Amino acid sequence: VPVLELKNISKSFPGVKALDNVSLTLNKGEVLALMGENGAGKSTLIKIITGVYTPDEGSILLNGQNVSFSNPHEPIHQGINVVHQERNLVPTFTVAENILLERITKKSFSVIDKNQLFKDAQQYIDMVGLNVSPETNVETLSAGQKQLIEIAKALSSNAKIMLLDEPTASISLKEANKLIDTVRELQKQGVSFIYVSHKLEEIFQIASSVTVLRDGKNAGPKSSIKDLNRDSLISMMVGRKEN
Ligand code: ADP
Ligand code: MG
Ligand code: MG
Numbered sequence: 001v002p003v004l005e006l007k008n009i010s011k012s013f014p015g016v017k018a019l020d021n022v023s024l025t026l027n028k029g030e031v032l033a034l035m036g037e038n039g040a041g042k043s044t045l046i047k048i049i050t051g052v053y054t055p056d057e058g059s060i061l062l063n064g065q066n067v068s069f070s071n072p073h074e075p076i077h078q079g080i081n082v083v084h085q086e087r088n089l090v091p092t093f094t095v096a097e098n099i100l101l102e103r104i105t106k107k108s109f110s111v112i113d114k115n116q117l118f119k120d121a122q123q124y125i126d127m128v129g130l131n132v133s134p135e136t137n138v139e140t141l142s143a144g145q146k147q148l149i150e151i152a153k154a155l156s157s158n159a160k161i162m163l164l165d166e167p168t169a170s171i172s173l174k175e176a177n178k179l180i181d182t183v184r185e186l187q188k189q190g191v192s193f194i195y196v197s198h199k200l201e202e203i204f205q206i207a208s209s210v211t212v213l214r215d216g217k218n219a220g221p222k223s224s225i226k227d228l229n230r231d232s233l234i235s236m237m238v239g240r241k242e243n
Helices: 042-049 073-077 095-099 101-106 114-127 143-156 173-188 200-206 230-238
Strands: 004-013 016-026 031-035 057-062 065-067 080-083 161-165 192-196 209-214
Touching (some): 004 042, 016 042, 016 057, 031 042, 031 200, 031 230, 042 161, 042 192, 080 143, 095 101, 095 114, 114 143, 114 173, 143 173, 173 192, 173 200, 209 230
Parallel strands (some): 031 192, 031 209, 080 161
Antiparallel strands (some): 004 016, 004 057, 057 065
């Protein structure tokens, strides 16, 4: 069974049907690219998966079981994490405190063993291939490094599904390549990804399969990346015939 399945999801906002009967499946260890032009409904779909919005219609299945999320904390506890563009980090905290934020917020500061915290954070820093000290203030890091810290933080909460919404939008090419390497490595370990991006080169570099949205609908069935090329993908997104 897929790790995540959305069936016939619809969601309207006043005056706009953002999602109209959209379905999607994500398998273990898959990198599914979610594509579509601006306004196609990608972020709305991500927000439904992360409990920010409740769908008007349709169902969400996790490992074959129906779930419904009424707030953004529930998906996290079920192993679903969204990685934003560096917006979720606490700027005055160290790398370690950010990665293990959940542990810190459960206790008072006085009972946190800092040495243990740094030691535990190091394993997640290593998993995302970063070369920074856990004691570093997170504010001093580059955008790309912060993005990887977000992924490390998700790993520390045992994320099985990661949603990346335009993860390379504000980082350098070198850092984007590092992020892509990390995604590949985690994919081998069985983590599943939904990867929202407009960058076609990146999609061909990283995705196993593609789901395209157009005007809030599935533009076609999910396709294996092997069966697509640049032109066919663009045609699916903009809805005109090839050639
Ligand atoms: P994408 O991420 O693919 O660019 P979105 O999911 O952000 O698309 O938006 C899909 C449609 O829903 C757009 O027409 C957008 O204007 C509309 N929309 C998204 N969020 C809201 C909202 N909170 N209120 C009203 N309209 C919204
Ligand atoms: Mg948009
Ligand atoms: Mg969007």
